[in-house]
Amino acid sequence: MPxxxxxxxxxxxxxxxxxxxxxxxxxxxxLSEEDDRFRRKVLKIFQNAAVDRRxxxxxxADVFTxxxxxxxxxxxxxxxxxxxxxxxxxxxxxxxxxxxxxxxxITVSCTGIMIPSLDAYIINDLQLRQDVLRLPVTEMxxxxxxxxxxxxxxxxxxxxxxxxxxxxxxxxxxxxxHTDFSMANMVSAAIFGDGAACxxxxxxxxxxxxxxxxxxxxxxxxxxxxxxxxxxxxxxRMILDPEVPNAIASHFEQVLLPFLERYGxxxxxxxxxxxxxxxxxxxxxxxxxxxNMGKQIDDTKAVLKNYGNMSSATVLYVLNRFMNRNIPKxxxxxxxxxxxxxxxxxxxxxx
Numbered sequence: 001m002p003x004x005x006x007x008x009x010x011x012x013x014x015x016x017x018x019x020x021x022x023x024x025x026x027x028x029x030x031l032s033e034e035d036d037r038f039r040r041k042v043l044k045i046f047q048n049a050a051v052d053r054r055x056x057x058x059x060x061a062d063v064f065t066x067x068x069x070x071x072x073x074x075x076x077x078x079x080x081x082x083x084x085x086x087x088x089x090x091x092x093x094x095x096x097x098x099x100x101x102x103x104x105x106i107t108v109s110c111t112g113i114m115i116p117s118l119d120a121y122i123i124n125d126l127q128l129r130q131d132v133l134r135l136p137v138t139e140m141x142x143x144x145x146x147x148x149x150x151x152x153x154x155x156x157x158x159x160x161x162x163x164x165x166x167x168x169x170x171x172x173x174x175x176x177x178h179t180d181f182s183m184a185n186m187v188s189a190a191i192f193g194d195g196a197a198c199x200x201x202x203x204x205x206x207x208x209x210x211x212x213x214x215x216x217x218x219x220x221x222x223x224x225x226x227x228x229x230x231x232x233x234x235x236x237r238m239i240l241d242p243e244v245p246n247a248i249a250s251h252f253e254q255v256l257l258p259f260l261e262r263y264g265x266x267x268x269x270x271x272x273x274x275x276x277x278x279x280x281x282x283x284x285x286x287x288x289x290x291x292n293m294g295k296q297i298d299d300t301k302a303v304l305k306n307y308g309n310m311s312s313a314t315v316l317y318v319l320n321r322f323m324n325r326n327i328p329k330x331x332x333x334x335x336x337x338x339x340x341x342x343x344x345x346x347x348x349x350x351x
Contacts, residue, residue, distance in 0.1 A: 005203075050279075055307060110312065140343075191280070218254070
């Protein structure tokens, strides 16, 4: 079986950004007709979300302007084409690859609807080969970035000497619900931001970068109610059960220990934790679980602070921080993300 390596990672942000104090007046105005106690509670949620800045495909004033799902989705599509092609080009330039050297392109997104999917537009824009293999991954939420890496790894293991690109593009701001005053909508609005990321992988004999030792998915039984979207006339309405952190903690050992053991590793052998920052409470839960082992998730917290939760793209931003360091040969990293299903996706890599 050929070795699959991560050749390059890069990211690209949309043009608009605001820090949290700049957003609060818009939240206050949006909730101006709501109960004063509720309004203050929501403002506290934004202030305490551990997100200092977030980026968006539209300016904050437009985010808080009530528009139709059609109008929001049109922006999702137009900006997605730019960000998708742009981030792939950045990653290709970093790796020194040409667009027509890609054998498979996997695009990941869940915050809008595109048919044809994003990959079709990227193929035309960057002039990829006519026989390039396409795989759009949708409806897997925050876990889909890692899912895309697992699909790419499996393809490359079955096809030696090939190259793959995984592109994640998400715009949660396009799903913001103006008429939904549920806690799920408040929390999601407080933590989410927009962004794109790309990972290039290779099964060529002389490829560089960390090797993918193994990748698997773990599905929580009877947990489809924990996270997702409802499609309504207003758009995609967030489902976010407050029990998500407890669910993660309750399956912690089953998610990680057997997986690592199957690949000859353990939590003590893992040097770097490359975790998706789902939100402040999930980050706190994860930190508590690993803290007594001397492990830290500072990079996960930094990405949440600087960009917010960009759904499937976020864990790739964390991965990019590690790829930009000179990590010694033989050290291991654990990539982990959670998403609708409810599921956990994990990958073990080694430099």
